[in-house]
Amino acid sequence: GAGVSQTPSNKVTEKGKYVELRCDPISGHTALYWYRQSLGQGPEFLIYFQGTGAADDSGLPNDRFFAVRPEGSVSTLKIQRTERGDSAVYLCASSLRDGYGYTFGSGTRLTVV
Amino acid sequence: GESVGLHLPTLSVQEGDNSIINCAYSNSASDYFIWYKQESGKGPQFIIDIRSNMDKRQGQRVTVLLNKTVKHLSLQIAATQPGDSAVYFCAETVMNRDDKIIFGKGTRLHILP
Numbered sequence: 001g002a003g004v005s006q007t008p009s010n011k012v013t014e015k016g017k018y019v020e021l022r023c024d025p026i027s028g029h030t031a032l033y034w035y036r037q038s039l040g041q042g043p044e045f046l047i048y049f050q051g052t053g054a055a056d057d058s059g060l061p062n063d064r065f066f067a068v069r070p071e072g073s074v075s076t077l078k079i080q081r082t083e084r085g086d087s088a089v090y091l092c093a094s095s096l097r098d099g100y101g102y103t104f105g106s107g108t109r110l111t112v113v
Numbered sequence: 114g115e116s117v118g119l120h121l122p123t124l125s126v127q128e129g130d131n132s133i134i135n136c137a138y139s140n141s142a143s144d145y146f147i148w149y150k151q152e153s154g155k156g157p158q159f160i161i162d163i164r165s166n167m168d169k170r171q172g173q174r175v176t177v178l179l180n181k182t183v184k185h186l187s188l189q190i191a192a193t194q195p196g197d198s199a200v201y202f203c204a205e206t207v208m209n210r211d212d213k214i215i216f217g218k219g220t221r222l223h224i225l226p
Contacts, residue, residue, distance in 0.1 A: 004156075033213060042202050042216030043157065056213060091156050093214075102147070102214060104156030 002026075004105035006092050012111045013082055021077040021108045025094030029101070032075050034067055035091040037107070043091050049075060082112045125223045132190040134220045136203035139184065143205035147214065148177060148188045150199045157202060157216075160188070164208075190222075198224045 005024040013019050025032050031050055035043035045059040049069045057067070064082075069075040079086055089107040126132045138146070144165040149157035163170045163177045163186075170177050176189040186203050200219040 035216075040218070042204075042218050045213040045215065048213050059213070093156075102159065104149075104158070106154070106156045 004092055004094050004103050006090075006105035006108050008108060009106065010109045010111075012113060015082060015084060015112055017082050019079050019082055019110065021079075021090050021110070023075045023077070023092030023094075023105060025073060025075070025092070026101075026103055029094035029096055029103075030072070031095045032069060033093040033095075033102075034075070034077050035093065037089045037091055039088075046077070046090075079110075082110075084112045086110060087112045122218070123221045123223060125225055126193050127225045128193060128195060130193055132188075132193045132197070132222060134188045134190075134201050134203075134222065136186040136188075136217060137184060138186060138203070138205045140205060140207075140215070141184070142207050143215075145206050145208045146177070146179060146186050147204045147206075148175075148186075149202045149204060149216075150197075151202065151219070152199045160201075193222075193224055195224050195226075198222060 004026055007022045011019060033048045034046040036046055037043045047054055047060055047067050048056040052069055052072045064080045067077045087110055089109050091104055091107045093102055093104045095102040147162040148160040150160050151157045161172045161175050161177050163179050168179050174191045178187045190197055200221045202216050202219045204214045204216045206214045
């Protein structure tokens with residue numbers, strides 16, 4: 001597609017529920033990144049995929065967070081047993097293999113009530 | 114650890130004046146730096162980048178300056194316009210190491226009429 005697409009744009013869920021956030025990267029971009037942005041803060045790195053494999057998941061805060069990219073294109077960020085502290089905007093970015101052309105989606109605003 | 118910080122959380126500038134946004138980085142190994150603009154409800158948008166083998170790069174109305182000696186980065190916006198109102202982030206990474214981009218907290222640019 002023309003840009004990075006993230007769905008849903010907004011998600012409200014109850015504490016303890018499971019959520020999935022989807023990212024469609026730019027066609028041909030092999031690298032895909034997930035970030036989390038809290039209000040008034042810069043994006044915080046969560047996980048990076050090169051192709052289908054997670055090359056760096058050092059930013060995932062705990063084992064409630066998991067992400068997959070089974071076919072090397074679309075990625076899903078999964079959060080189990082959501083907590084109010086998980087409320088944030090979750091951003092996805094994709095780039096060419098060498099890191100150039102980094103492009104962000106508009107994000108999914110997750111609110112845990 | 115790796116971090117990128119900004120000196121001023123908010124900058125107010127008269128329309129038509131030039132804006133200068135500053136940034137300090139701490140990772141000496143970083144060799145690629147990017148400035149992003151983020152408007153409300155949107156993901157970060159690429160403005161301009163610079164590699165560590167350069168100390169200045171110009172774009173359309175924007176200039177990035179890099180001082181590796183003091184690990185300082187700045188973004189200059191010429192003839193600031195209302196549409197420049199946004200939060201600006203500097204970010205750093207190490208190219209060709211499949212590394213993530215590290216963001217600072219951002220500076221909000223407010224344009225005065």
